[in-house]
Amino acid sequence: MSDAAKLTLGPLLFNWPADWTAEFYSRIAELAPVDTVCMGEVVCAKREPLLGATLAEAAGELADAGKEIVWSSYGLIADEKELAATRDLVESSDGLVEANDITALPLLQGRPHAIGPLVNVYNEGTLQWLVSRGATRICLPPELPREAIARLVESAGDAELEIQVFGRMPLALSARCYHARAHGLHKDGCQYVCDKDPDGMPVDTLDGEEFLAVNGIQTLSHSIVELSAEIDELLEMGITRFRLSPHRIDMAAIAHVWRGLLDGNRDLPRARRIIETVAAFAPPSNGYFHGRPGAELVI
């Protein structure tokens, strides 16, 4: 079963300078054993114009390196500009487009597409409806426990099911930009302050305990979901795709650990050790998978 298992690099969620982004994807193309790379701006339409050309070039480089490119839609499509940009994305993409908002579904009708983790797929009815409408690959929402994941895999038919196994978890989206708000600004005059925090702005409790991370209109977990210890269970269920969500760390190293796991290496303590060393900016968590609070680490 692990022969078929594939690694996906999720979309870059953060507002990095164009040269960082270019360098990041060059390195992925050259060094990271991932099968698929999701590209495109998912969080904020205001960032897109700064990045379009860089992403297009990076996509070419990644494709030359044999990676499959998937273009991901915005997570929250509210105004006409965002809608028009989504329409353009769908029309200009030859390969799979990943819908992260229901709004993208009618645009994708009649062609195979992917469903991202920001779309609510909680049960068999929804999953089967989406598959009947052309979804061939579905990355499930982060809060699903193992029992739900297992039942969804059973009803997925030919569709591939994907789980995020590394990176901060997407927890919420809002019309309001909390990065701007924390800087005393409004979304409309945000001065792109989200570029100050390459992995999200730390949000601590009043006790100084690390809790969440703000990324523009998105709220992420502080902890990094880390499901290396759950790999056998995920494979046995029939999960065939494993998503790594990018951070400003050595993602190629994370991809190598996961490639090793999928190829049968079962030195799990070593895998956890490398992941924790490379991603030292936040602790691991796996609570959701075990039916616990998402912030918890169940050992």
Place this chain on the structure above:
Amino acid sequence: MTGGALELVCPAGTPASLRAAVDAGADAIYLGFRDETNARNFPGLNFSRDELAEGIEYTGSKGVKVLVAINTYPRAGNPGPWTKAVDDAAALGAWAVILADIGLLDYARRNHPDLRRHLSVQASAANAEAIRFYCDEFGVKRVVLPRVLTVEEIARINDAVEVQTEVFAFGGMCVMAEGRCLLSSYATGESPNMNGVCSPAEHVQYEERDGQLVSRLGDFTINKFREGEPAGYPTLCKGRFRARNRDSYLFEEPASLDVSNILPELMDAGVTALKIEGRQRGKAYVAQVVSTFRRAVDAAARGERPGAGDLSSITEGGRQSTGAYEKGWR
């Protein structure tokens, strides 16, 4: 899509609140069954099948409609409670069901084609394209709009799509896109989507520490209050947090949504119905808010601009906000 007074859709967490809302002037009542199928799954709240039957009898005698909210996401492996809720709402003669999940909408459309379907705010359909999708695919007749839209955006949606729209008028505000927020389960393991609860009370603790009242949710401190400072419930997004070395209400100040001073604008925007939040509230609260909004809605229908009803005593933190309806909120 306009015409006449705004329809006043009012909450009922108990049969007593249902009667209070009807008697105070509600046009419609929304409620849920006593289980995880609705997004206010709190102890001691909601309706048994018999109570719903009695409620429909009472509302029917007054010409008031009943809407049943079945707006959480059915659990993989156990869709039974959700499909049964739809079946029973239909059998008991509810005017409409309020649904969020695609699979459940599809079930209702196939099995109860004549049962009117409204799209819950928990589906977070925030633009014309998404709304048209739900109308085309599942025959949705009315959409409860997310609290993320400005009045101008609502107007454009009503121009673009042949569907009734319902907007939140008063009560607690979600600052996140509804139905797409996992903050509660990140801290407690229970979420609106999966369990019908947000920041649930059984995970809340209050501690006295250094002369301060500390409110905690799960393992996390959500707020601290000095002596004499009014202490709000620790709903996660309404907490005080530290970012950039500053303690603040990072996501939202404790405030209640109140649109009573923009009713003419909402009517001009083509809105059909106003929704009052608060199925978890007592009957006195419901009666006060509903009667105040009844007067405001009737005044607006006469072409008057309603004065601010005096609801400040029952708003969160004594503060009112028009939220995202005004663009400056963002």
